[in-house]
Amino acid sequence: MEFPKDLKYSKEHEWVRVEDGDTAIIGITDFAQDELGDIVFVEAPKVGRDLKAGESFGVAESVKTVSDLYSPVAGQVIEVNPELEGSPELVNESPFDKGWIIKLKMEDPKELENLLSAQDYRNLAQKG
């Protein structure tokens, strides 16, 4: 199971990758996709929506269950992964890369400091 070091993590099993200082790319972790099983549908928000930190922005539906997605940071949705509508399996196959879910223009990049490091998140996930 992968826990890339260059990412930040939330307790709700999302990851954040920062680009250009204030753009946050958000997806769910390898651990999360493995727990959910085969993902069959990802409901993402509309571009332009403002999200608070911790706010639910969509759902991931798998053959087993339906799970809410929470935004680790506050910001405005500037892009939604267009591939997921036709190929939700990308979240299973490539959770940290092709399976990204949304991009946010962050309100306050300092919020990233509240998130977990790869090591802390690995400990959380492995505690079960």
Next chain:
Amino acid sequence: MSGQSQRGINFTEGEIFGRGAPDREGYTPPRSGLPAIDPESALPAGTLRGQLEGFPSLSEPEVTRHYTRMSQWNFAVDLNFYPLGSCTMKYNPRINEAVARIGGFTTLHPMAPQEQAQGTLQVIDDLEKWLCQISGMDAATLQPAAGAQGELVGLLMIRAALTARGNPRKKVLLPDSSHGTNPASAVYCGYEAVTLPSGPDGRVDMAQLDRLMDDETAALMVTNPNTLGIFESDIIQISKLVHDRGGFIYCDGANLNAFLGKARFGDMGVDVAHVNLHKTFSTPHGGGGPGSGPVVVKQELAPYLPFPVVAQGDDGAYSLEYDRPQSVGRAHGFFGNTGVLLRAAAYILSMGPQGLAQVAEAAVVNANYIRARLGDHYHIPYPGRCMHELVITDKLQSEYGVSTLDIAKALIDRGFHPPTIYFPTITRGAMMIEPTETESLETLDSFCEAMIEIADLAKADPESIKAAPVTTVRTRLDEATAARRPQLRCSLCG
């Protein structure tokens, strides 16, 4: 005893389109004697269609066999044990069917004048009273067509009562173990669904409740016993805390089978609850047939019940009261799903008060029996005795790569319907087993033996479990592709 699903004659069956022959016919209705109407002059052009290319012309036996063959791919409680947790798949006694088919009920037109509907109105009135007695509540509506609709009706009544007090409030609290319909109903009713984390023993955590129950929270929606099969033993304190802060207690009564005739919502401080006739009161689930989710309330909420309400006058005659200015409105056409109400009424009368209490006893003993027999073979996440259902997990089997889904499929090969799987979602790899009271010791034993055999094979020959089912018409289905790229159209529709 396992291996009951093997059949000598297993029909495969394809689409019905493209079969038959153009001149083949089934039943031809007799001429009506009414003048013929030319569709082209009677209907707008856009609504007319010529020949439907490829529409099958079949004889009656061909049609009958098509659907009967497909029905044999299905499973029913009339075939074998159906331990689907949370669904209370008890046997449906045939006496209920006989009662529901009595001509005076089946031939009643829904628009018949009330004087001609006295029998049906009396059954509704009686059943309301019996459900109130059983649940310790003051008034009832039998209109909701299922548990989920009962939840919505109940929450609408809470909203109406709070609005009358001056503030409908914004949130509804829901334990994280609650059934998915609970948060859905809360949101549908305009509330924000706030999750209440359960304590380590699977029950409501009083400290979390104390933290989250604020003056913007309209209600706590609690299930008792909860979906883990555990009795919420703090229910009195829970109700008191919520009431002290101006909120209501909604109890999801889908699990009433566990304490039928033993304990009552009304004595637990519950303000409104729904019960599922298609679970606790032995009316059939599905088969396309309707359900019924009556709602019972305390006096304070009675003015908000859906209208019309059945009332009995001084002369003994029943009538429908429409003048209910505070009512949340109608929840169903006419009298609700009357055929289901009749079956439930027949069940209550045939069981009697003592019989109903024995239902709860046997349902709880059966679940604990399975728990005791499987405890050495499966991981049981919550310690202590359970109520009418138990939750086990695939933790021990997952070491050999065998999952809850594999175990469920392997049960099919052994002639059993799988338990509810991956629910409640707070328990990893959950299997929720609800035997109900209607099963014999032999059936429970044969199920336990099948489960133990699966656990042994999971270790000795995991591939055999991962390949299941192998005795069915279709073997393991690709559920992910079916959901990702569904093909829902028949060949005829292109």
